[in-house]
Amino acid sequence: MKDEHSNAGWLEGREHVLPVRVYYEDTDFTGVVYHGNYARYFERGRSDFLRVVGISHADLLDRPDPAAFTVVKLTIEFRRAARIDDLLHVRTLYETVKGPRLFIRQRILRGDELIATADVEAACIDLAGRARRPPAGLAATLGPYLAAPP
Secondary structure (H helix, E strand, C coil): CCCCCCCCCEEECCEEEEEEECCHHHECCCCEECHHHHHHHHHHHHHHHHHHHCCCHHHHHHCCCCCEEEEEEEEEEECCCCECCCEEEEEEEEEEEECCEEEEEEEEEECCEEEEEEEEEEEEECCCCCECCCCHHHHHHHHHHCCECC
16 A cells, blocks of 8 residues: 655654755756755645645645645755755754744755755735634644644
């Protein structure tokens, strides 16, 4: 039987780990990862964290009171260059939930070498784009993984 999360990474305690291979399409003409692609890697880490703990973006949209997420603030610090064929690990920690806001810390590593970090503030929104508290089930599911449970 196929594991639906087989490509979604794994949890190590509260931290989610997602392996990402750097492909030619991710790089500039020098073989270095284009800076904008780090935001994509971080997004995959956040989404796959939720997938592994049982939270589906599609299910959130299908609720009677639909919910989604939007990034409000993203700060990336670049430490080293990732290059074509590197195997990176995106490490994601959901730190806390305050009202509609979720605070997330992320790192990208190549082995033990720190490549980039991100501090992310996301907001739970309704379909009109208005901030709303995360649905109760989502908060309960995330609770064990947060540094400061809601």
